[in-house]
Amino acid sequence: MEKIIIDGGVALDGKVEISGMKNAAVAVLFATIAVNDVCVIENLPQISDVKLSLEILRSVGARTHITGKNAVEIDTRSVKNTVVPFELARKMRASYYLVGASLARFGSAKVGLPGGCDFGSRPIDQHVKAFEALGANVTVGGGCLDACTFGGVRPANIFFDCVTVGATINTIIASVLADGMTVIENAAKEPHIVDLANFLNYCGANITGAGTDVIKIKGVERLHGCNYAIIPDMIEAGTFMAAAAATGGRLYISNVIPKHLEAISAKIGEMGAEIEEYDDAVMITRRGKLLRSNVKTLPYPGFPTDMNPQIAVLMALADGVSQISETIWDGRFRYVEELRRMGARIKVDGKLAVIEGGYPLTHANVRAVDLRAGAAMIIAGLACDGRTEIDEVHYIERGYDNIVSKLRSVGARIKKINIPDDDDRALTV
Ligand code: EPU
Numbered sequence: 001m002e003k004i005i006i007d008g009g010v011a012l013d014g015k016v017e018i019s020g021m022k023n024a025a026v027a028v029l030f031a032t033i034a035v036n037d038v039c040v041i042e043n044l045p046q047i048s049d050v051k052l053s054l055e056i057l058r059s060v061g062a063r064t065h066i067t068g069k070n071a072v073e074i075d076t077r078s079v080k081n082t083v084v085p086f087e088l089a090r091k092m093r094a095s096y097y098l099v100g101a102s103l104a105r106f107g108s109a110k111v112g113l114p115g116g117c118d119f120g121s122r123p124i125d126q127h128v129k130a131f132e133a134l135g136a137n138v139t140v141g142g143g144c145l146d147a148c149t150f151g152g153v154r155p156a157n158i159f160f161d162c163v164t165v166g167a168t169i170n171t172i173i174a175s176v177l178a179d180g181m182t183v184i185e186n187a188a189k190e191p192h193i194v195d196l197a198n199f200l201n202y203c204g205a206n207i208t209g210a211g212t213d214v215i216k217i218k219g220v221e222r223l224h225g226c227n228y229a230i231i232p233d234m235i236e237a238g239t240f241m242a243a244a245a246a247t248g249g250r251l252y253i254s255n256v257i258p259k260h261l262e263a264i265s266a267k268i269g270e271m272g273a274e275i276e277e278y279d280d281a282v283m284i285t286r287r288g289k290l291l292r293s294n295v296k297t298l299p300y301p302g303f304p305t306d307m308n309p310q311i312a313v314l315m316a317l318a319d320g321v322s323q324i325s326e327t328i329w330d331g332r333f334r335y336v337e338e339l340r341r342m343g344a345r346i347k348v349d350g351k352l353a354v355i356e357g358g359y360p361l362t363h364a365n366v367r368a369v370d371l372r373a374g375a376a377m378i379i380a381g382l383a384c385d386g387r388t389e390i391d392e393v394h395y396i397e398r399g400y401d402n403i404v405s406k407l408r409s410v411g412a413r414i415k416k417i418n419i420p421d422d423d424d425r426a427l428t429v
Helices: 022-035 048-059 094-106 125-133 165-175 191-202 234-247 258-270 305-317 332-341 371-383 393-397 403-408 421-428
Strands: 002-008 013-017 038-042 063-068 071-075 108-112 136-141 144-149 157-159 181-185 206-208 214-218 227-229 250-254 274-277 281-285 294-296 320-325 345-349 352-357 365-367 386-391 413-418
Touching: 002 371, 002 393, 022 038, 022 048, 022 094, 022 165, 022 191, 048 063, 048 071, 048 094, 094 108, 094 125, 094 144, 094 165, 125 136, 125 144, 125 157, 125 165, 165 181, 165 191, 165 214, 191 206, 191 227, 234 250, 234 258, 234 281, 234 305, 234 371, 258 274, 258 281, 258 305, 305 320, 305 332, 305 345, 305 352, 305 371, 332 345, 332 365, 332 371, 365 371, 371 386, 371 393, 371 403, 371 413, 386 393, 403 413
Parallel strands: 013 250, 038 227, 157 181, 294 320, 365 386
Antiparallel strands: 002 386, 002 413, 038 071, 063 071, 108 144, 136 144, 181 214, 206 214, 250 281, 274 281, 320 352, 345 352
């Protein structure tokens, strides 16, 4: 069993470089199936979700070759089908992009139903609606999603019932080779959607409007390989910003796109940190007290749900009552019980959390109940005196590239340890 151990109470100070964005990387990696050629993808974060994506690509016959620390060459010409076993698919959310990619290239797909972090119900009805509109016969059962067209994907007009990142991405990928124009309305506008569209356009696709709520995909006959670098991860950057603010520190955070951070910068700034923006970096300093605030999570460009747990830590440290209204995930507040172990006073009523801040957080043994919850535990551990131990580190490693060494380089006393299984048993008897 692996644990992260933090001896907190040190203000972070120094420079940290942000890695490529997880949620863009996984979309682009699976989209290479539709490309049917050789692509070189750069600025990939070293995280377990990327390793798993490459494993899934290899399992369907793609050839992968690591060409640098953060680059991989992917040859999908040898892929013959994309039947992805349930056991592999369920380990991550984005495996369902293989359905879109496979429909585009082969006209059919059979993929194990996706897993990912547990936020309560994570429906896929909008994906199914889009695949059906694109001419597929879709059945869900036996742990699998089976989609089959007769003669390939046909173009369609699709209006999503809710703003969904995953279904927007899947529909773009699925329709990229259709014979005609597909229009997505009420599309998600997240930067990773723009990144995916840019990648496919580099490969010869004709996609316009990505980043707005109407996206048009004019099908092309074929795609070709390209070299493409993934955009920086705005949630990783936001997490470091929250860590700097929580510890009363100062961080120069490079390899970011400041525009993507606007909602996060505005909120953390409002809570008392000073933020300076440069072309591809931000500097964050927190000298005075943290101030209470309220936040509502929203699709981009609103405040991201994937920063909900991290901002909660800042609110627990700020004097006064703050509120977080979560509008995306029913089960987002699972981290609250862990933060309470550290002394945070938080009441949750459905999708609203009320945080009575200003009481000192205390070190404790806690769990990373999901990826961003784990990030919040790290921030809380850095901000309080004494030793915090965090279990279930594998969740954190799904989406944060070398977080322990990056934090150590800016002064944190943090390490990862491996406890042999025998010791685990000894502890539990
Ligand atoms: N929804 C439906 N039906 C669908 C799809 C979504 O009702 O068919 C609802 C969801 O229940 C949710 C909302 O729409 O209430 C948004 O879901 P979305 O499809 O946008 O989420 P996702 O694609 O499953 C991605 C990220 C998540 C991030 C959300 C929201 C990936 C691989 N995952 O999930 O990232 O929380 O968008 O921004 O891109 C993370 O990185 O920690 C993470 C969980």
